[in-house]
Amino acid sequence: MNLEQLRYPIGRFQVPEIISEKLLQEAITILEIFPENLKTLVQGLDEATLNMHYREGGWTLRQVIHHISDSHHNSYTRFKWALTEDKPIIKAYDEKAWAELSDYKTVPITWSLEHVSIIHHKLVHLLRTLSDEQWDRTFRHPDTGAVMNLRELALMYSWHSMHHFAHIKNAMASLIKQN
Numbered sequence: 001m002n003l004e005q006l007r008y009p010i011g012r013f014q015v016p017e018i019i020s021e022k023l024l025q026e027a028i029t030i031l032e033i034f035p036e037n038l039k040t041l042v043q044g045l046d047e048a049t050l051n052m053h054y055r056e057g058g059w060t061l062r063q064v065i066h067h068i069s070d071s072h073h074n075s076y077t078r079f080k081w082a083l084t085e086d087k088p089i090i091k092a093y094d095e096k097a098w099a100e101l102s103d104y105k106t107v108p109i110t111w112s113l114e115h116v117s118i119i120h121h122k123l124v125h126l127l128r129t130l131s132d133e134q135w136d137r138t139f140r141h142p143d144t145g146a147v148m149n150l151r152e153l154a155l156m157y158s159w160h161s162m163h164h165f166a167h168i169k170n171a172m173a174s175l176i177k178q179n
Helices: 003-007 021-042 061-084 095-099 102-106 109-127 150-178
Strands: 138-140 147-149
Touching: 021 061, 021 109, 021 150, 061 095, 061 102, 061 109, 061 138, 061 150, 147 150
Parallel strands: none
Antiparallel strands: 138 147
């Protein structure tokens, strides 16, 4: 695999020109089943495996799992801001700096797995209640200036779930090949 494939094992996120109801429902389903799939995938991983980097210069599996938790928490907050404020400018965060904090390196992954499960339950419940008008609500990213609506955000976090799932799965497959 080349570096691009290692970094983006399912490809980079691309917003489709048209987000159909079917595509949106598929994204919500991915968000719904992701926590259990992630938990099943990483169940039984030992400390050495969790502290393994999935690629040269990349995070450890432990850092990836904690990143998913924090990133999806931020996503949930972004949905709430867009639903309750008029075209808010969201708060960005430095995910690389967060990944270097002690919790990403030391706390049990079960904490983040439980957090992902709770956030996804709340998020999926919220998404299933949105009207078309609410789905059209937007926010602006402070760094890029990009405007995103909530349909796009749902698809992006569905992709983000599968993106990191593939990182972990590929790392585990690589470890098996090495042994």
